[in-house]
Amino acid sequence: MASKLLRAVVLGPPGSGKGTVCERIARSFGLQHLSSGQFLRENLRGGGEVGVLAKQYIERGLLVPDHVITRVMMTELEKRRDQHWLLDEEVLIPAPKPPEVRVERTPRANHEGFPRTLGQAEALDRICELDLVISLNIPFETLKDRLSARWVHPGSGRVYNMDFNPPQVQGVDDLTGEPLVQREDDKPEAVAARLRKYKDAAKPVIELYKSRGILHSFSGTETNKIWPYIYTLLSSKIPPVLSDDEN
Secondary structure: OOOOOOEEEEEOOOOOOHHHHHHHHHHHHOOEEEEHHHHHHHHHHHOOHHHHHHHHHHOOOOOOOHHHHHHHHHHHHHOOOOOOEEEEOOOOEOOOOOOOOOHHHOOOEOOOOOOOOHHHHHHHHOOOOOOEEEEEEOOHHHHHHHHHOEEEOOOOOOEEEOOOEOOOEOOEOOOOOOEOEOOHHHOHHHHHHHHHHHHHHHHHHHHHHHHOOOEEEEEOOOHHHHHHHHHHHHHOOOOOOOOHHHO
């Protein structure tokens, strides 16, 4: 008999370490790590209807609207109905900029991932029934410090933190050698407003999954200390392919 499919989402504010947690889960349990940001980039490169629509917002430096992100995600998740997967809820992708444009004026594709609203969570219900939702609760001051130290590679969305995940060469992407930028919304004065906005948008989504009994919350300031508890939870749902010690 085939094993039951596992579909999981990781929720958390910007800077909470979702990317690191998702990478560890994907590696330890053999799950596909699906990223709304990656799907959006692929649609932008592909030049299809949704990509063209998203590009119109990006070129004006506007948020990619919920309905566009929902269309992207529904199309991609529909292709994966018979697969295990892990969805990273928050990705912010800066758009590539011409060298002569100053960083603070760079247009960017700036969306808070999927599902980030109640409408998106309901749309996801039409594709599948989630088995597990992990919520990361990180103190405000920790998030502020992490975000203020964060720099990104515009072309790929790769994220570096100057405190604990710096690039090999200061200010340069490890893989391409291209310059890194700091987004306007990662600068200290913008971080507080950004975190408040996330909290307001995420609250009904978190309450929805809590009411269904599939929400599991983890609190702390260090991913390495939270991880063993997440590993234990996942191990009760699906057999691991790597031991905890191998991470």
